[in-house]
Amino acid sequence: MAFSLLFDYVIISGGTAGVALAARLAEDTSVSICILEAGKDYADSENEDVKIPGKYMANLGREWDEGIFNVPKAGAASDRVLYNPRGKGLGGSSLLNFMQLIRAPVSEYDALAASLGATDWTAAEFPKYFKKSQHLTKNQPAGNQVHPLTSDPALYGSGPIPNTVPVYTPDIATHYYTACKAVGMPFNPVGGSGNNGGVWPALAANIQPTECLAPMRGAKNLTVITEAHAGRNLFTGSRATGVQFQDQKESATGTSGEGRTVHAKREVVLCAGVFHTPRLLEISGIGGRAYIPDGVPQIVDLPGNATEDHPSVLCLCETSLDSYDVLEDPRHYRARTKDTGPLSTATLFYSYLPLKAFMDPTKITEIQRLAQHAAVQNTDITSPRTLELFKKWLHDEETYQLELIMVPMGLPILPGGEAVPGKRYIFFSIVLMHPFSCGPERASPTGAHGLEVDLALLGNAIDVQILTAGVQFVRKVIEQDAMKTGAGVRAVVPGPGPLDTETADA
Ligand SMILES: Cc1cc2nc3c(=O)[nH]c(=O)nc-3n(C[C@H](O)[C@H](O)[C@H](O)COP(=O)(O)OP(=O)(O)OC[C@H]3O[C@@H](n4cnc5c(N)ncnc54)[C@H](O)[C@@H]3O)c2cc1C
Numbered sequence: 001m002a003f004s005l006l007f008d009y010v011i012i013s014g015g016t017a018g019v020a021l022a023a024r025l026a027e028d029t030s031v032s033i034c035i036l037e038a039g040k041d042y043a044d045s046e047n048e049d050v051k052i053p054g055k056y057m058a059n060l061g062r063e064w065d066e067g068i069f070n071v072p073k074a075g076a077a078s079d080r081v082l083y084n085p086r087g088k089g090l091g092g093s094s095l096l097n098f099m100q101l102i103r104a105p106v107s108e109y110d111a112l113a114a115s116l117g118a119t120d121w122t123a124a125e126f127p128k129y130f131k132k133s134q135h136l137t138k139n140q141p142a143g144n145q146v147h148p149l150t151s152d153p154a155l156y157g158s159g160p161i162p163n164t165v166p167v168y169t170p171d172i173a174t175h176y177y178t179a180c181k182a183v184g185m186p187f188n189p190v191g192g193s194g195n196n197g198g199v200w201p202a203l204a205a206n207i208q209p210t211e212c213l214a215p216m217r218g219a220k221n222l223t224v225i226t227e228a229h230a231g232r233n234l235f236t237g238s239r240a241t242g243v244q245f246q247d248q249k250e251s252a253t254g255t256s257g258e259g260r261t262v263h264a265k266r267e268v269v270l271c272a273g274v275f276h277t278p279r280l281l282e283i284s285g286i287g288g289r290a291y292i293p294d295g296v297p298q299i300v301d302l303p304g305n306a307t308e309d310h311p312s313v314l315c316l317c318e319t320s321l322d323s324y325d326v327l328e329d330p331r332h333y334r335a336r337t338k339d340t341g342p343l344s345t346a347t348l349f350y351s352y353l354p355l356k357a358f359m360d361p362t363k364i365t366e367i368q369r370l371a372q373h374a375a376v377q378n379t380d381i382t383s384p385r386t387l388e389l390f391k392k393w394l395h396d397e398e399t400y401q402l403e404l405i406m407v408p409m410g411l412p413i414l415p416g417g418e419a420v421p422g423k424r425y426i427f428f429s430i431v432l433m434h435p436f437s438c439g440p441e442r443a444s445p446t447g448a449h450g451l452e453v454d455l456a457l458l459g460n461a462i463d464v465q466i467l468t469a470g471v472q473f474v475r476k477v478i479e480q481d482a483m484k485t486g487a488g489v490r491a492v493v494p495g496p497g498p499l500d501t502e503t504a505d506a
Contacts, residue, residue, distance in 0.1 A: 007034040007223065010243055010264040012230040012280065014039075015092025017271040026222040033221060034262050036228040036245050038272075039064060039089030043217075050095050053204060054168075054324065054343035059096045060413055064089040068275055069449040074379055075437060075459030077311075081449060082457060083413065084309070090226055092273060099204045099346045101134065101163060103155075103194040107399065115389040123194075131157025137164045147177055150189040151203060164204045168345040170408045171321045172426060173201065175487040176349060179480035183473070185351050196352040196400065204346045233268055233284035234261070238299055240268040240284075275443040275453060278304060282442075291442065306382045307439040310403075311457045313467050315428040315474050316410065316417040320488025323424040324409035348407050352400035352433075358473035359466070367462045368394050371436070378440040379459040390434050394462075402470050403431040417493045426489065430470035436460035468499060 009025055011018045014037030025033050042050050042064060049058040059065060070082040087093035109123035136156040149165050156163060177187050180199040191200025216222050227248040234242035242263040270277055282291040285299040292298050324342055355364050371391045374380055381387040393399040410425035411417050419425060439455035458464050475491065483489040 005261065006263045006265060007032045008264065008266045009033045009269060010262050010267075011035045011269045011271065012243060013037045013092065013272045013276075014090040014224060014226065015087065015271060015273055016094045016097075017092075018269070019091060021269060021271070022222060022224075023216050026216045026219050029219075029221055031221060031266075032223070034223045035090075035225065036230045036243065036262065037090050037224070037226045038229045038248075039066075039087075039092075039226065041090040041224070041226045042095065043090065050091075052343050053099060053346040054327075054341075056096075056098050056346045057324075057407075057409060057411070060085050064095045066451065068443065068451045068453055069447065070439075070455045070457055071447065071449065071452045072457050072459065073441075073454050075456055076464050077458040082311075084453070084455075086273065086275070090224065098202070098348060100192075100202050100348065100350075101161065102192045102196065102350070103130070105194050105196065105398075105400070107396075111389055116385055127155070130155070131159065133157075133159035134161045134163055135159055137162045146174065147187050147201075148189065149191070149200065149203060152190065152193065155193060166201050166204060166345040166347065167340045168342050168347060169201065170323065170342070170347055172319060172323065172408055172487050173349070175321075175482040176406055176477075178482035178486070179477050180351065182480045182482070183476055184357060185353075191350060196350070197354075199349055199351045202346060202348040202350055228260075230272070230280065231283065232296070233270070233280070234263075235285070235299055240264070240270075243268055274307065274309075275451070279443055306378055306441075307453065307455055308381070308435060308437075309439070309455050309457070310432050310435055311437075311455075311463070311467070312429045312431040313471060314411060314417075314493075315430065315471060315491070316493040317426050317428075317478055318488075318490045318492055319408075319424050319426050321424060323426055325419060325424050328419075328421070348405050351404040353402045353404060353470075353473075354396075354398055355394070355401050355466075356397055358402060359469040363465060363469060364394075367465050370462050370465075374436060374460070374462070379438060379456040380436055381438050387436075390436060393434060399434075401433050401466055402473075403429075403433055404470065404474070405429040405431070425492070428474045430467060430474060432463055432467055432470075436462045471499060 008031040011022050011033065014035040018035060022033050022035050025031060049055045050064065061067065064087060066086045066088040068084045068086045070084055072078045085096050087095040089095050106123040109121065109126055112118045112121040134156050135158050136151055136153050151165065177199060185199045188198030188200045191198060192203045229246045229248055231244045231246065233240045242261055244259060244261050247260055270280055272280055281287055283293055283296065285292055285296045286302055288303040289298055327342065371394050374387060374391065376382055376384050376387055381390060406426060406428055408426050410419040411427045412419060437456045437459040439453060441454040443451055443453045477483060478489045478491060
């Protein structure tokens with residue numbers, strides 16, 4: 001393979017962060033950059049699903065989804081293996097993600113500075129970076145006349161990432177807005193701006209780092225090596241100066257592929273995602289001694305923290321209206337691939353809810369009491385400052401604790417939720433915003449399910465109680481006449497009976 005072995009910057013990997021960083025660095029033609037990415041480049045591939053906004057759910061479980069598995073050893077989810085999608089390929093998890101770029105409330109950015117000590121990361125600082133990276137595309141929203149999004153152009157700049165007002169609105173939207181209003185969540189025309197209460201359709205952000213890279217493709221100073229599995233970083237003293245990698249294209253043809261090395265004159269940048277980055281550090285000698293392989297010298301003693309992720313509970317319903325499931329029928333598919341049809345838009349409806357919006361006051365008092373006794377430990381939050389912040393937020397009437405997403409399509413990955421051909425579905429994703437549970441274990445590549453991790457999801461009773469109240473709230477929404485009669489909505493998974501967490505003493 002013809003490439004220089006010495007670059008100014010070596011970036012592991014070509015994921016979301018890596019590609020954006022490489023594109024920015026490559027603007028300076030006097031520096032050379034090399035990306036090492038374990039997966040393939042799908043930009044020119046015939047797999048169109050990675051490129052069509054309306055097919056975002058079709059990417060789960062595909063070749064470009066590495067699929068990491070949570071195998072919790074304790075807590076309410078410990079009898080289950082939970083699937084965690086994760087992108088593998090140029091673009092990383094943005095090959096799979098839902099393209100939403102939602103801004104957080106001012107108070108949450110400011111907490112990064114005030115409580116966690118990231119003093120430059122205040123709400124006052126963020127907008128200049130948003131403007132630098134994003135612009136607003138005002139399409140003519142078909143079918144949105146009754147509920148238009150009125151995003152403020154002043155919040156956007158001229159950066160490469162388009163934030164696009166959705167051009168397609170499915171029939172269920174009006175019924176859903178009516179039901180949401182009846183349960184205290186009116187339509188919010190500025191949703192996604194930081195003021196994220198009420199209900200609103202997603203402003204698709206089209207975060208496509210492979211697109212960010214597009215102007216740079218072919219640039220003489222940028223070398224992209226895909227199917228390059230990075231291994232140990234090499235050090236001169238305590239400075240990373242190179243990376244070993246395995247060229248999997250060559251290994252596949254049996255030619256070589258073993259033991260290649262690239263060197264960095266300036267920096268090796270490690271951004272291989274939340275599960276792989278710690279492991280790559282450890283095999284390179286940075287981490288707790290117990291996690292560094294025998295024979296590798298420890299360069300930095302960095303015990304590290306456990307991993308935290310926001311779990312989502314999924315509820316599947318049937319509807320009498322057309323949903324994206326009509327696209328399963330090839331006749332509909334052909335008829336609807338127009339610029340303004342369902343495929344043009346990643347259609348999702350968002351709500352962010354503070355506790356008081358969906359939880360009984362006695363339950364709120366109960367979880368506040370539980371939080372008093374929460375301690376820093378390896379299946380709960382391990383950072384004392386984060387724990388204090390999360391405890392404080394349970395008393396704050398405005399902090400969003402739940403993200404509720406309504407998606408107008410079925411969900412084949414939900415156990416028991418297999419779609420019946422010809423039927424139409426919607427599903428709700430109920431996402432915990434500030435989980436108290438925290439995973440004690442690193443990703444292990446040798447588990448029975450491939451890459452496994454223990455995130456101890458639902459290990460803390462506060463998380464279980466908030467998510468249970470979220471499911472009960474969704475039931476209230478679908479019981480509204482607008483949904484029940486207007487949209488013919490009926491619960492499929494979970495069905496109408498009591499939830500396990502209501503019958504057990506969870
Ligand atoms: C289904 C789904 C939906 C999401 N929806 C949204 C959304 O709507 N909005 C939002 O803001 N966020 C969303 N996210 C989250 C967002 O996509 C991620 O936070 C983001 O992509 C992470 O970027 P990253 O660069 O840290 O890692 P990734 O983009 O995951 O990149 C990691 C890369 O490292 C590579 N790699 C790993 N090990 C090696 C190695 N040894 N050598 C070389 N390369 C290696 C992988 O192949 C991968 O390409 C979603 C995520 C998923 C999975």
